[in-house]
Amino acid sequence: MMNPTTELELADIIASAKGPLRIVGGDTRQIGHPVDGDALHTSGLSGITLYEPGALTLVAKAGTPLAEIEAVLASENQRLPFEPSDMRGLYGASGQSTIGGVVATNASGPRRIQAGSCRDSVIGVQFVDGQGQILKNGGRVMKNVTGYDLAKLMTGSRGTLGVLTEISFKVLPAPEATATVVIEDQSAEEAVATMSAALGSPYDVNGAAHVGGRTVIRVEGLEGSVNYRAAELVKKLGGTVVDFDWTTVRDLTDFASRDGDIWRFSVKPSDGPKLGAALRGRGALDVQFDWGGGLVWALAPEGANLRAALGDIGGHATLIRGTGQPVFQPESTGIKLLNEGLRMKFDPRNILNTGRMG
Amino acid sequence: MDLPQPNSEIIARKPQIVALLQAILPDDAVIYDEHEVKAYECDALSAYRCPPLIVVLPSTTEEVAAVLKVCHVEGVPVVPRGSGTSLAGGALPTADSVVLGVSKLSKVLETNYEDRYIRVQSGRTNLSVTGAVEALDFFYAPDPSSQLACAIAGNIAMNSGGAHCLKYGVTTNNLLGVKMVTMEGEVLDIGGSHLDAAGYDLLGLICGSEGQLGVVTEATLRILHKPEGARPVLIGYDSNEVAGACVSDIIKAGVLPVAIEFMDRPVIRAAEAFVHAGYPDVEALLIVEVEGSETEIAEQLALITEIAKRHNPVELRESQSAEESAAIWKGRKAAFGAMGQINDYMCLDGTIPVSQLPFVLGRITELSEEYGLAVGNVFHAGDGNMHPLILYNANKPGDLELCEKMGAEILKLCVEVGGCLTGEHGVGIEKRDLMSTQYTDADIEIQLGIKDVFDAKWLLNPAKVFPLTLTESRRA
Numbered sequence: 165m166m167n168p169t170t171e172l173e174l175a176d177i178i179a180s181a182k183g184p185l186r187i188v189g190g191d192t193r194q195i196g197h198p199v200d201g202d203a204l205h206t207s208g209l210s211g212i213t214l215y216e217p218g219a220l221t222l223v224a225k226a227g228t229p230l231a232e233i234e235a236v237l238a239s240e241n242q243r244l245p246f247e248p249s250d251m252r253g254l255y256g257a258s259g260q261s262t263i264g265g266v267v268a269t270n271a272s273g274p275r276r277i278q279a280g281s282c283r284d285s286v287i288g289v290q291f292v293d294g295q296g297q298i299l300k301n302g303g304r305v306m307k308n309v310t311g312y313d314l315a316k317l318m319t320g321s322r323g324t325l326g327v328l329t330e331i332s333f334k335v336l337p338a339p340e341a342t343a344t345v346v347i348e349d350q351s352a353e354e355a356v357a358t359m360s361a362a363l364g365s366p367y368d369v370n371g372a373a374h375v376g377g378r379t380v381i382r383v384e385g386l387e388g389s390v391n392y393r394a395a396e397l398v399k400k401l402g403g404t405v406v407d408f409d410w411t412t413v414r415d416l417t418d419f420a421s422r423d424g425d426i427w428r429f430s431v432k433p434s435d436g437p438k439l440g441a442a443l444r445g446r447g448a449l450d451v452q453f454d455w456g457g458g459l460v461w462a463l464a465p466e467g468a469n470l471r472a473a474l475g476d477i478g479g480h481a482t483l484i485r486g487t488g489q490p491v492f493q494p495e496s497t498g499i500k501l502l503n504e505g506l507r508m509k510f511d512p513r514n515i516l517n518t519g520r521m522g
Numbered sequence: 523m524d525l526p527q528p529n530s531e532i533i534a535r536k537p538q539i540v541a542l543l544q545a546i547l548p549d550d551a552v553i554y555d556e557h558e559v560k561a562y563e564c565d566a567l568s569a570y571r572c573p574p575l576i577v578v579l580p581s582t583t584e585e586v587a588a589v590l591k592v593c594h595v596e597g598v599p600v601v602p603r604g605s606g607t608s609l610a611g612g613a614l615p616t617a618d619s620v621v622l623g624v625s626k627l628s629k630v631l632e633t634n635y636e637d638r639y640i641r642v643q644s645g646r647t648n649l650s651v652t653g654a655v656e657a658l659d660f661f662y663a664p665d666p667s668s669q670l671a672c673a674i675a676g677n678i679a680m681n682s683g684g685a686h687c688l689k690y691g692v693t694t695n696n697l698l699g700v701k702m703v704t705m706e707g708e709v710l711d712i713g714g715s716h717l718d719a720a721g722y723d724l725l726g727l728i729c730g731s732e733g734q735l736g737v738v739t740e741a742t743l744r745i746l747h748k749p750e751g752a753r754p755v756l757i758g759y760d761s762n763e764v765a766g767a768c769v770s771d772i773i774k775a776g777v778l779p780v781a782i783e784f785m786d787r788p789v790i791r792a793a794e795a796f797v798h799a800g801y802p803d804v805e806a807l808l809i810v811e812v813e814g815s816e817t818e819i820a821e822q823l824a825l826i827t828e829i830a831k832r833h834n835p836v837e838l839r840e841s842q843s844a845e846e847s848a849a850i851w852k853g854r855k856a857a858f859g860a861m862g863q864i865n866d867y868m869c870l871d872g873t874i875p876v877s878q879l880p881f882v883l884g885r886i887t888e889l890s891e892e893y894g895l896a897v898g899n900v901f902h903a904g905d906g907n908m909h910p911l912i913l914y915n916a917n918k919p920g921d922l923e924l925c926e927k928m929g930a931e932i933l934k935l936c937v938e939v940g941g942c943l944t945g946e947h948g949v950g951i952e953k954r955d956l957m958s959t960q961y962t963d964a965d966i967e968i969q970l971g972i973k974d975v976f977d978a979k980w981l982l983n984p985a986k987v988f989p990l991t992l993t994e995s996r997r998a
Contacts, residue, residue, distance in 0.1 A: 218770030219876040219906065241776055270718065281718050283726060284695045297964050305873040307692060307907045307945035309681045309730045310953070310960055311987060312969045316694065316726025325722075337776035360636045366659075366747045368814075386777065386825070389818040432637045432715040458637075458717055480720035493720040498710045503722050505975035509968065521721065 167205035171290070171298055171329045177204065178327065179296025184518045187323035189227065189265030192250075192257040195484055196322055196520040197491055206264050209329055212236055214304065220335050221304050223288070226264030226328040233263055237335055245336045246282045247273030250411070253420035254485055264328045270320030273414035274382070277363065277455045278370035279336065283319035288332035291318060291325075294511025299326065306334040317506075323517040325510040339384035343394035344371070344410070347379040347403035352437035355379040356457035358401050360433060363456045365400065367393040373413045374453040380408055413454055419463045424449060425486025426463055427470045431479035433457035442473035492522050523926070523951060525572065526985045528617035529998065532598055536575055539596055539620070543578055546588040551626070553577040562603065562621045566668070567611040567952055569868075569922055574601065574615035581626040583701060583709060583739040590737065591707030593620055597998055599981050600705070602733035604676030605647065607668040609869055610950025612680060612732055616985060624675045627739055630654045639698055639715050641742045644675035648682075651743060660745045663690035666946070667858070678738050681730030683946035688904035689780040689813075690746070692946065694729040701740035702728060705977040715742055727972065732948050733983040735976040749813035752780065754850045755823055757830045758804035758837030762786065765806035766879035768833045769903045772810065773876070777825050782904035783809040786883065789857050789898035789911070796860035799853030802837040808903065809854055857900045858911065864896075865913040868925050872936030873907045873945035885935055886910055893928040895921075907945035908936070934959050949987045957989055966992055 166185075168174040178185065184201030206227040214223040217240040224233055230248060237243050248271045250261060265271075267289075272281035279285075288302030301314035315332075318325060347358055355374035362369045362381045371382030381401065383393045394405050412418065419426055427448075431439055436457030443451055448462040448470060464470050467488035471481040480493035495503065507514070532539075540554045553559055554576045564571040575598075580586045593600050603613040603623045615621050627643035628650075634640070635658055642651055648669040651662040665684035666672055672682070678700065683692040690696070699713030713725040728735055759765040769782055785793070785807045794801050801807060808830075812822040823840055830838055841847040853860075861867050874882050883899060890897040890912075901908040910932055914925035933943050933953065937960045943953045957966060966988055973980065973996075980996045 216875060216877055218774050220773055221875065240774070270723075272718070276717065280691060280695050283718075283723055284691060293968065297968075299965050299968055300961070301965065303940065303942050303960075305875060305907075305941050305945070306905045307683055307687065307873050307902070308942040309946055309948050310942045310944050311949065311957060311966070312972055313681065313694065313726055313730045314968070314972075316723045316729075319726075320718075320723055337773070337778060340776060360638075364635055364638060364660075364747050366750050368749075386818070386821050388821040389814060392815060392817050430716045430718055430720075432634075432639075434634075434636050455717060478714045479716040482720070495721055496710075498704075498708055499712070499721065499724065502710075502724065502975060506722060506972065509971035509975060 165205065166202065167208040169208040171209065171292065174209065174327060174329060175292045175296045175298050178292050178294065181515055184515045187327055187517050189262035189268070190259035192252050192255065192259050192261045193265050193269045193271060194255050194257065195269055195482070195491065197522055199517050199520050201518065204327065206262060206327065213330065217242055220306065221332065222335050223304055223330060223332045224263050225330050226262065228263050230261040230263055230266055238338065241338045242335045243338045244333065245275065245279035245285050247275040247414055248282065249273050249414045251415070253415055253417060254426065263331060267319050267328060267331050268322050274371040274373060274410055274454055277372060278368065283316050285334050286315045286319045286331060287334050289315045289318045289328060290330040291328045293326045294513055294516050302332065304332045322520050324507060324520055327516065341387040341390040342382065342384045343390050343405050344408035345381040345394055345397045345401065345403045346406045346408060347401060349377050350374065350379045352440045352453065355453060356433055356436050359456040361401060362397060365397070367397055371410055372456040374457070375413060375418065382410065416461055418452065419450065419461065422463060424463045425466055425468065426461065426484040428482045428484045429460040429474065429479060431458055431460060431477055435477045435479070436460055439473060439477055442475065443470055446470055446473045490522055523570065524990060526616060526990060526997070532618040533575060539598060540576060542592045542596065543576065543589065546592065547578060547580060547585055551579045551581065562615060562623070565606040565608040565611060565613040567609055567614065567950065569916065570611055570614055570951065572615050572617055574619050574621040575617060577621045577623060579623045579626050583703065586622065586737055586739050587703045587707040587709055589622060590703055590705055593981060594706050594979065597979065597981065599984055599998065601983055602675070602679070602737050604645065604673030604679065605671050607672040608676060608680065608948065608950055610944070610948045610952040612948050612950040612986060614951055622737060624673060624739065631740065634715065635660065637715060638745055639742050640745050641740060642674060644678065644738045644741055645673050648672050648674060648677055655745050659748045661748050662743055662745055663696050664693045674741050675738055678729050678741060679731065679733045680948035683907065685781045685783060685902060688782060688902070689778055694726060696744045697725060697729055697741060698744055699742035700725065700728060700738045702736040702738045704736050705979065705982050713742065732950065732987050734973055734987060735982070750815045751819060752811055752813045753819050753823065753841050754809050754811040754847055755826060755841065756837065756839040756850045757808040757810065757835050758802045759806045759833065760804055760836050762806045762883045763880040764833050765808055766876065768808065768830055770876055771829045772826055773904065775825060775829055777822050779810045779826070779904065780813045781811045782902070783854050784901050784903035785854065785857060786899040788896060789861065789900045792860040792864060792898060793853035793857050796863055797852050797856040799849055801853050804836050809850055854900070861898050861911045861913065866916040867911045867913050868929055870910045870929050870932055871907060871945050871947045872933045872941055872943055874936050874939050874941035876903065876906045878939040882935060882939060886932055889928055889931055893924060895925055895928055906941065930956055951986055954987060955989050963992070970996065
């Protein structure tokens, strides 16, 4: 089993590889086309290498368990801004999610709508490319425009451009208080109108989802501020302030235990209800909305082509769980050529997670 | 600083190139008179000037595509230009280049408050993007100091920041999509009004690529509702160390101000002499601004002033009115102008880990004495983005070179302590030759490889960002 414990060892493995390699972190985010090749584990590259709470900066090796990072941050009342999901329930996986896997899949939860996605928090990367070269980009400061921004490019590239070895993050204070306003029994149209009103208010909403007929709106911050904003939102939108477990939205708990394919769509929020109806028209068994209506999740019978529901709606679809359909949205010719060109530069032998992204 | 030798063969073909451009653009969109092109000879890094061969001012994406196709076929370098406010020489022409100005592309194409975005042509100025949505109390968050003049195209090219990015992020965090024309003249739509692109994050790659990968003609930008109010507090300390520790404690306490600005004594004195803001004569001055309703502002300021008091401030002034807020910001906003009253200056923007602040400020003082050049420091302290202003006399032979040498030492210092060469201005020509202090040849080579993919003939803004010796074999 290949599980290097140093970056140099990893670089040697890649440089001397005779065939394709399948990059494995915790094996808890199994999104993408299946990949052939020898498993190359990253869990041996583990540990937080730098944490400066006063500078809102954390640097960790790629194989560090997400749970370890979250615990260390919590001890200083801080957190990762982008609320990474736990996909284990969805895939029936039992491993430890690694920070490298989070970054490789740009895993971003409900707070993405306000705090940005994983890529917005990644301020530096170190990785080994397909020829075994150790490369770095960005650093450990949150403002950095020195050269091209490969930290963004690497985030979400699913191990097809290089194997991440170390990642720097901008982190944020954890809030003193959280409140969720719940509005019951709304249609998708009503829900998106409610969420748009909330997100277009001055109240700094950082969660807006619609699950099982309930619309949930979240505010976080200092206690007095949270109480004030939650009260103002209730005045504006109706509903009541209740305890709500946002991990159910983040981890798609309702769908995880049910059989069927799971699709994920990113569209502009006002297109959400129309897409939701089209998805049901194509056989979707259930539909949920996050990100103010712009992130649409659908549970579907196995093999159904829900991507077709997009029609002329701008955006993209990903098959998160299931087979029988292309996982990622087909790209326009121009974009496809650029992506293939980039891949040839980063991994000219085409050995890293070959075919993962289709 | 070395500038590349222009290609005389291209210069000799000027009449033919002008004719080809005139065939695809309206008459007034092609400028080739040698006196008229001088208006484009520099950007805000005005120590370096070079009139371009030709200037084109297209009005549509189609015209931009047509220009790039001609230049691609003819092998003519193209220097894209927004409003020419780059402090790094990002829009500095070469004598054999066509400057492609996007100033005529200034329309708002769509505003969508329900989905919270605006789609604009890229020549539109930063402040007028907010201007287009502020009637409904919305705004576009990135706010570089030059926001009255600078174009969104330039903001995207440099991934511009501003004073408020501690809370709202920089351009790349507020950009949803672009329409971009490649050097070959192909029009690409990347991203859109939805969040997070499918596939590789090309949008993240293009933002901050300094006009080397394509010419952005349209941008979809995230807009936000304005906060109910904002109020600053002014805190003075008698040492930089203590001020730095206060910044760190505020951040650790869990309150995230919208801005934390830091000024040192030379800047405080210059600003005071220039605009009489009523600043105390202290070693370090912090301006911390928070946002929200009256209740929320009071809650945050109570926490911040409590932390500030723990560090025994010489001065602590909480604004009680709009007038007092304006007075607190007055000196900060005039800081660059105030330093400019004293002498010519060079403005750096190296970024450092906040914990290294006292050490770096100490070293800058030593360098200042060593070189005999005065330095003032004003910067975004919350994110470690420094702005050392080195004073020099442009009319004194050798002074600019001395200033550049000292600037290079400061930037190397920023890299040594774990920071970077540039936090928000970009590399341009200014920091091009310092790239090797931050990156290995291999780190740079992969970036050159990316440019190969987008611009195989290396015609777009070719002599920028990377050390000339490393790009020589690729450039035309």
